[in-house]
Amino acid sequence: MILGLLIVLPVVAYLAWLVWALVAYPIPLGYNLRSLWQRKVSSLSTAAAIALVVGIFVVVLSLAQGLSIAFVSSGRADQALVLRPNARFELNSSIERDRMRILKVHPLIKRDAEGFMASAEVVVVKLFPMADGTDTNVTVRGLERRGIGLRPQVRLVQGRWFRPGLSEVVVPRKMQGRFPGMDLGRHLRMGGRDWLIVGTFDAGGASYESEVWSDVNDIMQAFRRESYSALLVRLESPERLEGFAKAVEEDKRLKLEVVQETAYFKELTKAGDPIKVLGNLITLILTGAAIFAAMNTMYAAVAGRTKEIGTLRALGFRQREILASFQWESIFLCLTGGLLGSGLALFANGIQTGTTSFDTFADVSFAFTITPGLMAQGVAFSLVMGLLGGFLPAWRASRIPLTEAMKGG
Amino acid sequence: MDANRFDLGGGEPIIILDDVAKSYWRETLEIPVLQGIDLEIPRGSYIALMGPSGSGKTTLLNLIAGIDRPTGGSLEVCGHHLNGLDDDELAAWRNLHVGFIFQNYNLVPVLNAFENVELPLLLTGAGRGERRDRVEEALALVNLTDRMFNYPRQLSGGQEQRVAIARAIVTNPDLLVADEPTGALDAKNAEEVLGLMERLNAELGKTIVMVTHDPKAAHHARHQIHLEKGVLDRTVEVNR
């Protein structure tokens, strides 16, 4: 805490001084901008390198954001998944029919006019050909009609929901672009049957947007499953969860594990962690390289202007004025790259992408959106690069001996 | 040519050097560049500082102009004891009192003639209008009004040096220092620049210290003094 303050305070003070210097110090910014332009080739190539890094930074940021929306927004605190002990994920879990019969009418499950608010579900993974010719695993979820209502973020966009016993499926609207033949009225081939697509749905960015949904019994028949994967239940309140979990775990006929839905998805989100770690690592390495490039360019600029700087000092400009001037020159160099890079990232705006969820091996699709906030972060990031990359060269510039002005050559 | 014992004429001194010395160190080895320099230069002088290459002319000029500090002795220039000024005070003092003329003009390549001449004025707090008037006045004095918005690369060497002279006088300093101001110029341009400097001395009363190893250039000054291996020759040549 104290240590953090010791680092942050000088940086903030330095920044404040720089902003003040911009207004109060006599060396006009135009001098720096023109000097950058004077060395177009090196300035522009450095700016381009920084643009690339900032572009990647913004895209990684948006991917990470997209991933956490895909999982975290999927859960409710008053809902729980019942799984086989230690299964962790629906895909690894199985619950036999007799256990499910007992479980589905557990007295602690919330009831409404239509009965118990629970959905027995099965999850299978099926290889689907994608639009680009490659195959990817897609989660196919069999659920009860009740299960749709237990997911309030899910919304029908087109057509209608599936009916039991008729081999009907609904598909996420977002999947339609990535997989061919997912239009309304067409058929999907899986489990040895043709399934009619009767509707498309939207789940507000949640991971359901990478699942094909159908009736639980149809799926179990077609895929020859003897057991369910899990049961999704709603409780009276989040506080009832502990009691329900205890009851289900201790019931000798059940011996099942209860996981709060929010916790379940949080766990699932960790599947995205390797991507985030990789993304951060790549960003970190590229950032280091970009800062180095900026530093190099600025060192070269300072070295090439030794006499000029000495002359400015002879004319009466002070060390701190030279420092601020060159620091701003570096910031503007990087800022140019930052603006370019953020603009570049904008091109990728809304492009659909998929990532294989490491634990469930199924394709999770999400859109990454470049928001103005993310772009601002990218620009701020380039500012930091300009600050870091420019400090040492600017410092060196401010320390150039005045006698350099007099040297011949 | 009249040889006097260090008499640069009467009048109130503007530069007083008392036993000034400058050494460089190469590890523990002291390399003396200037030794025991005693010198008084009256206001309004035009001095040519001569001597062979490596004799310490530039070093001495740097000390007088306050862009370097002595390792011994004291300097009083334009009414200030330079030894007592810190770096910021010295910078402000240079801006106010000293005009620099360099061998290679040292114009900022990305600034046009007007902006180059304006540079020292940016430090004075003069308003935009006043700055414009003074820059125009200085450029008129060096006869470059028509080149006001040209960049250094669009000017000849002689024109560049005249812009540099305009920059040196724009803050109206008492003292001009010049290190080989004609060293990079052909004879015709050198004459023009030297004529201009003579006018600055004669008409505007500027005190000028000019380092040169060119006897023709030195003849434009009113006095010539000589530096030999870091020691000032006790004889002064009076040109006029």
Ligand SMILES: Nc1ncnc2c1ncn2[C@@H]1O[C@H](COP(=O)(O)OP(=O)(O)O)[C@@H](O)[C@H]1O
């Ligand atoms: N920064 C320095 N470090 C070491 N020696 C120097 C330095 N600057 C000048 N000298 C030495 O001081 C001597 C005088 O240099 P200078 O004043 O430039 O001579 P001049 O202008 O008369 O040719 C030279 O021998 C030079 O090598």
Ligand SMILES: [Mg+2]
């Ligand atoms: Mg010299």
